[in-house]
Amino acid sequence: xxxxxxxEKIVPLSSKLRxxxxxxxxxxxxxxxxxxxxxxxxxxxxxxxxxxxxxxxYAMQMVRNKCLDHLKSSRVVKQRPLTGALxxxxxxxxxxxxxxxxxxxxxxxxxxxxxxxxxLYLRDMEQKEFDEISAITGLNVNAVRVNLSRARKQVREExxxxxxxxxxxxxxxxxxxx
Amino acid sequence: xxxKEAEELLQKYFEGETSLEEExxxxxxxxxxxxxxxxxxxxxxFVTTGQTVEDAATDGFxxxxxxxxxxxxxxxxxxxxxMIVAWSGIAASVIxxxxxxxxxxxxxxxxxxxxxPAEAMAYAEKTLTFVSEKYxxxxxxxxxxxxxxxxxxxxxxxxxxxxxxxxEYNKIQFINHLKTVD
Numbered sequence: 001x002x003x004x005x006x007x008e009k010i011v012p013l014s015s016k017l018r019x020x021x022x023x024x025x026x027x028x029x030x031x032x033x034x035x036x037x038x039x040x041x042x043x044x045x046x047x048x049x050x051x052x053x054x055x056x057x058y059a060m061q062m063v064r065n066k067c068l069d070h071l072k073s074s075r076v077v078k079q080r081p082l083t084g085a086l087x088x089x090x091x092x093x094x095x096x097x098x099x100x101x102x103x104x105x106x107x108x109x110x111x112x113x114x115x116x117x118x119x120l121y122l123r124d125m126e127q128k129e130f131d132e133i134s135a136i137t138g139l140n141v142n143a144v145r146v147n148l149s150r151a152r153k154q155v156r157e158e159x160x161x162x163x164x165x166x167x168x169x170x171x172x173x174x175x176x177x178x
Numbered sequence: 179x180x181x182k183e184a185e186e187l188l189q190k191y192f193e194g195e196t197s198l199e200e201e202x203x204x205x206x207x208x209x210x211x212x213x214x215x216x217x218x219x220x221x222x223x224f225v226t227t228g229q230t231v232e233d234a235a236t237d238g239f240x241x242x243x244x245x246x247x248x249x250x251x252x253x254x255x256x257x258x259x260x261m262i263v264a265w266s267g268i269a270a271s272v273i274x275x276x277x278x279x280x281x282x283x284x285x286x287x288x289x290x291x292x293x294x295p296a297e298a299m300a301y302a303e304k305t306l307t308f309v310s311e312k313y314x315x316x317x318x319x320x321x322x323x324x325x326x327x328x329x330x331x332x333x334x335x336x337x338x339x340x341x342x343x344x345x346e347y348n349k350i351q352f353i354n355h356l357k358t359v360d
Contacts, residue, residue: 003251006247007244007247011240011243011244011247012240014239014240014242014243014244015239015240018239032239035239035243036243036246039243039246039247040246040250043247043250123201124201124227125227127198127201127202129198144194145194145195146194147194148194149192149193149194149195152191152192152194153192155223156192156220159219159220159222159223160219162219163218163219
């Protein structure tokens with residue numbers, strides 16, 4: 001891959017990769033570092049990029065592996081709350097209600113096991129096809145589907161719990177007012 | 179999309195069996211104002227995941243990365259100001275050494291003017307004779323100088339006699355002096 005092609009195809013992926021890394025690590029700064037490392041590695045290895053069928057999936061995969069290494073080396077608890085990442089996602093949204101929900105969603109996903117979290121993110125946040133997710137995570141398509149289903153059901157449970165809690169609270173408030 | 183349809187899709191969604199298009203239509207459904215009460219808990223999820231966030235921060239990051247790659251493209255600059263000074267010193271001394279070597283070791287570019295050595299010898303003799311003739315003629319004009327030398331020699335001889343006379347006179351004076359002291 002030539003310089004121009006690299007700048008056109010790979011560099012624009014940075015923000016997507018950054019979001020993924022930040023989501024994965026739950027930390028804005030670490031996410032940036034990971035993506036920077038990955039981009040440099042890709043650049044140094046650009047001669048071999050032509051042989052890669054899907055450069056984006058390849059880059060995502062590298063980011064994911066790097067994140068896993070990072071989590072291992074720093075012994076960060078995998079399911080720690082994603083406070084840092086929330087900022088990255090919620091910043092541009094004007095709607096205050098959305099901003100809160102965005103944070104809530106990240107918190108829901110952040111509690112999931114790593115594989116489920118990746119799959120859920122790639123499908124629901126990045127809208128990736130199953131074969132792409134499969135390429136990134138190294139799972140087969142069926143396993144992707146299973147993990148996705150589990151993750152979504154977990155999220156559903158949490159959503160229902162929150163909804164229940166909120167409606168009880170609002171009922172109580174209504175009762176108090178009346 | 180009707181609520182009934184949405185509910186069915188939602189079931190498929192939680193089984194991980196919806197296509198991307200179906201998921202997108204679910205998101206659109208949840209953007210509506212009126213949603214049946216039992217679907218309300220999922221609304222937040224679908225509204226949030228539908229947003230693709232491209233803000234200034236991500237743009238800034240892309241630019242940052244582009245700049246980083248740009249820097250990688252440039253050859254590494256090893257010529258700092260210090261290095262330029264050092265290298266120019268080295269270059270100057272190399273030029274001086276090489277220049278002087280070239281100057282001193284240069285092959286003198288003689289060109290043979292005669293092909294026959296005998297002819298060259300004859301010509302050289304002729305030239306030398308010419309030079310010596312001129313030299314001798316120059317010396318001949320200097321002949322009067324030798325007469326000056328003769329005159330000087332005579333003068334010197336007479337001066338010696340006078341000096342001898344003075345010495346004798348001094349001795350006599352000294353003796354006279356001793357006599358008067360006695």
